[in-house]
Structure formats: structure tokens, C-alpha cells
Amino acid sequence: MTGPEIGRIDTPTARPRRLRRSAAMRDLVSEVHVRVDDLIAPLFVREGIDEPVPIESLPGVVQHTLESLRSEVSELVDLGVKSVILFGIPAEKDEVGSQAYHPDGIVQQALAALLADHGDRLVLMADLCVDEYTSHGHCGIVDARGDVDNDATLELYAKAAVAQATAGAHVVAPSGMMDGQVAVIRAALDDAGFPDVAILAYSAKYASALYGPFRDAVDVSIADGGDRKGYQQDHRNVREAIREIDLDVAEGADMVMVKPALAYLDVIRDVAQHVDVPVAAYHVSGEYAMIHAAGERGWIDADAVAFEHLTSIKRAGANIILTYFTRWFAEQAQR
Template sequence: MTSPRIAPFPLSRPRRLRRAPWIRDLVREHELSVRDLIWPLFLIDGVDAEEPVPSMPGVSRLTVDRAVEAARRAADLGIVCMALFPRTDPARKTPGAEEAWNPDNLVNTATRAIKRAVPQMGVMLDVALDPYNSDGHDGIVRDGDVANDETLEALERQALAQAEAGADILGPSDMMDGRIGVIRRALEAHDFQHVAIMSYAAKYASAFYGPFRDAVGAKGALKGDKKTYQMDPGNTDEALREIAADLEEGADMIMVKPGMPYLDVCRRARETFGAPTFAYQVSGEYAMIQAAAANGWLDGDQAMMESLLAFKRAGCDGVLTYFAPRAAQLLEGSA
């Protein structure tokens, strides 16, 4: 892209277009909308209860009935989609992760309840085994290694149970080779052609996931690390290969995770493929902003909104963020 020719000072005075809010709004290159936000929500067993997540100030795990109420509030704020994650009772976790395709597990039960109460709310569910696996991994562990092809069979069963429950978007986050093709073929074969796939196509082995693992109860169970299937933080060309493979296998949308540390990957993905591109502003990113704001080191709302706008500037169509309700209030003027 060639640089535009600009008249020399004083003929050119860029500050003319910054003098008042209305003119800054008029020439703004990128905008953030409430319709760009997907709200991740954590679930727990029980009735009419919630549990704060200590490492994520302002975030709580909710029982299904309270998740339904949260969905109603989200819809009133203009949020169009929620992503549900379970904190599974350890007693139901097994090496084979069979709870993942239980039609009455937490996410499937919550999906049906939300779709009954707020039918216009989009529901996105993760396709991965770590919330249900007693080893804490995204796949089935055999002899100390995550077994790719055996895991694919489990992911297929999980995806079909989620589609049957009414999920609108499936988010395969496991990073197993070939999983998008397996899931897409299964959805087609079982008349779930309308279910979209947002692939966690470029998911990095990141230090920023710690609070999330606390929230879903996977941290204590994890044996080893996830570096044999999640991506090396030093690689960007590899991310493009992963994205290309997922799109060829039938992904409708792609995601980069984490978000802000990988804005360069977001930009490359958007410019290379032109596919709908999303980022996940992960738990560690959220926790850092909240902690700094709590200490008075920065303005929390301003930092939040600036961080979300950065995703749009990098080419993202939307972002999964725990800030969604607060950001929606500010965007809709109801704060």
C-alpha cells in the first residue's frame, strides 16, 4: 500500500480533524459495536447460586437458572451471542471424558434453557475434552501422549450432542489434527447443516489461560502441558497453515487465541483469507486490566474499550470477552 501524499505544514494540519468529538467520530476509521461481542459464561451445578472466580474479578460461575437470567440481561444490552463453559464435578471426570457427550451435561442443559427463554440469543459451545477429562487435557491421553485420532471420535460425539441441544455455533478448541473435517461431516450427516463452526484455528500454548483453568476446574487436573497440540508462541506462518486447513475442512469462521498478544496473527489471518475472523480476549488479559484498574494504575473502562477497539483495528469481526456486559453498557449509553 502506497502512502498518501500529504500537503506540507501549515497547509496540512491533522489536528483540524481532532478538534471536537463530532468530527473525531466523523472520520474514525474503526468502530466497536455491541454486536461485535460474544460473552463467555461459566456454569456450575445447583440452583439459584453463583461462585465468584477469585482470579477474574467481576466474573462468577452461575447455575443454569441464573445463566438464563444473564442471557435475558445480555439480550437487553444488545449482546447477540454467549459462549458457555462448564465447571464439571470432578466425580464426573474420567480418562475417556464421557461426560462431554452427555445430553444432560451442564452446557447442553443450559443451552436448551437459554434457547427456550431467549430464543434470539446465539449460543456457542466449546468442542474440547478438558472440562471432562480427569487428565485435564483437550484430548484422550494414552501412554502419556494425547491420542489424536481417538480424540476425534470423542469430539464427534460431543459435537453432535451439542448440536442436538440447540447450539448455534460450535467452537472446536482442542487443536487436534483433522477435527474440523470430522465435525463438519458428522453435522452434515445428521441434518445439522445450519450449525456453524468457529474454529479455534490458531490457539497458542499461552501463559494467559491460567484464570480460565481456575474457572473451569481444569488447572489442578492437568498433567504436564499442552505444547504438543497448542501452537508455539513464536510461530505465525504456522498459524496461517492451520487456518487454511480448517477453512478447507469446513470451518465457517476462524479464531485467534489469545487476543492482544497475537494481534499480528489476527491481521495476517484477515488479510490472507478474508474469512470471518474473531479473537478471544482470554482470562489473563481480562485479569490484568482488572487488577491494574483495582490498584488505580489505569482507568479500567478506558483500557477495556481501547483493548476491544484494537481487535477491530487488527481486522477482527468480533471478540469473545468477559468485558461484554460492561462494554455493552458503555456502548449503549446505559452505564
């Protein structure tokens, strides 16, 4: 040995680097895989427009016309995507969000068209809430004090569930965080002759600042600078999420969701270990927008970060991911 004596370094026998030496080796030993089958594409359909309208804060995502929605979904199906979730933007909003349950409401029209196009080859989901449809932007009926009236709102959700099922939804996804919503929706579906329509409950939905671009997408601003902290969860809590999940499963949820995803990977992990129903996670609009914005500035490699995010959500324990990256991911997977 030449040079100063710096102490003997034992030659390691355990060398984890052996399994990282080539892309093929890394693929062989990878523990988690994101598949196109795992993804749900959120899509927006707007009443009364002739051309799709781009959403500035969600690059690559648009408010669809009925026709552009149909072609987009056909392309997604050709790419192997198995499921979409629809959000509607009505031409007219009112106090109770009546277009959410009107038989000719825009989402009901879209469900019927997509069912006719694809039948059971595509799992058709509908977000079940009224905030896109109310003039005040809240997820329910606002009482004299300005609070959202839980029990009065449940009746709206029951009607919307039946309207969506009648139009062809395979799955309804209540996102309003009203207490007892899953039980009321299950009963309404069963009474209306839809025992086979499933419920994906947005069970642990946090009052997050990451929904901003989504609210641009659905033209929602909450009246009087309000927020959803009176019904969506506080981001400081995780045991509360387990309580919400338990209630929803007991009320009949077939699948449960945690939302958003990245800042809540610990919640996803706890929920996945706790329940025996499929767990979905929503990689929300703000998460998508952040990746795009930083990528556009050249500050991060957006594609690489998108892969990393989706993988981490599965690694945490989610079975299903709702993501605006679905189309991009399916295109990458084809290469």
C-alpha cells in the same frame, strides 16, 4: 522577532490536528468501531451448585447455576448482545470427559434452556473440548506415553458436537487443536442431520500463559504439571497460524479464530487479509485479569484500557471478539 534567532519554522499547511479538535470531530473521522453486535460473551455454567460462585481471578465473572445463567443471558439479550459461548463444569470428571457429550451434560442442559428462552434471537455457541470434563485436564484421550492421542480424541469431539447440536447449539466451537477436528465434526453434524449448525474453529490457538484465570473458572489443572504445547501453537510462529487456518477452512470451518488477541494482533491482521470467512479473536481471561488488576491498584484507567484493547483488536482486522468485557461494553453503549 525578539530573542535569539533559532532558525525559521515554516508554518505547516498540513495540520492533522485539525481533525482532532473536538470529540465530535474525532468521532466523525474515526476509522474503526466496536459494536455490541461484534461481541460474544463467554459464560460458565456449573453442575451441582445452588448459588453462583465468583471467580477470584476474573472479577465480575461467575460460575453460574442453570437458573443464574438464564437470568444473566436474558439481561445480556436486553442489552443487545447477540451471542454467548458456553463452557461447562461438570460435577464429575473422568478419563475421557464423558460429560462433554452426555445428553444431560450441564452445557447440553444450558443450551436447551437458552434456546427455549430466546430461540433465534441469540446465537448460541458451545465451546467444544473435553479439558473441562477430564480428570487429567487435557483436551483429549491421554495415551500410555502421556501424549494426547489425536485420532482417538476426534471421536469424542464428534460425539460432543452432535450432543451440543441436539441440545440447540447454533454454532459449535472446537478448541482442542487436534488435527482433522473440523472435518470430523462437520461430517458428524451432517450425518446426524445438522447441516445448518456452523463451526467456529479455534484455528490459531496458541499455548499461552494468558489462560490462567480461565483454568480457575473451569477448575482445571493439568495433571503432572503438564501443558498444552504438544497441541496448541508455539508463540514464535505466524506462518504456522496461516497453515492451521487454511486447513480448517478447507475442512469446513465457517468462521476462524485467533487466540489470545493482544499479543497476536499481527496474526489477526495476517489471517484477516488471508481468508474470506469471518475472523474472531478471543480476548482471553489473562488479558481481562491484567486490566482489572492494574485498574484496581489505580495504575491504569481500566475502562479506558478495555476500550483501547477492544478497538485495537478490530483495527487489526477481527470481525468478532470473544470478551469477558461484553456485558460492561453493552452497558456503556446504552448510556
